[in-house]
Amino acid sequence: MKKKPLSETEPEKSGSENPRGTLIFDGECGFCRLWVERWRGPAGKGVTFIPFQEARIEGLDQASCMKAVQWIGADGKRASGAEAVFRLLAEKSWFHALLLKAYLNCGPWAWISRVGYEFVANHRPAFSWATKMLWRK
DSSP states (O other), X not given: OOOOOSBSSSOOOOTTTSSSEEEEEOTTOHHHHHHHHHHTSGGGTTEEEEEXXXXXXXXXXXXXXXXXXXXXXXXXXXXXXXXXXXXXXXXXXXXXXXHHHHHHHOHHHHHHHXXXXXXXXXXXXXXXXXXXXXXXX
16 A cells, blocks of 8 residues: 655655654744754654645644644654654653653653643743753854
8 A cells, every 4th residue: 555645845755764754843833943953863863854834644634733743653653742752752862762651651741741842832932032042043
């Protein structure tokens, strides 16, 4: 069965080019673009990053994408928000793998992660400024 292309602007990736998955983000959000650029480094090897404005993926809606990043793993499993970030980073860092495991198995940690992610997402301009100050960009 042939897979559908991930977007109209980016060709479908073969398993060797995109072995980990796809992260969909709000391409009009400066804070989102700032973090995606950071994640494109070593943590982003084997990952396709697509602004949702360019994505043509079945079952992906604009409201969800504006609220949180979306992860589609190579296995087809989907995640949103904090879980999506943990899944993106888990393969490249034992610490993030531990955070993902805690997210999946510890209700209080999952709740804290979701609430923290939502707080940051709802205050993107302030966190964008803070990020730039910390990184000196």
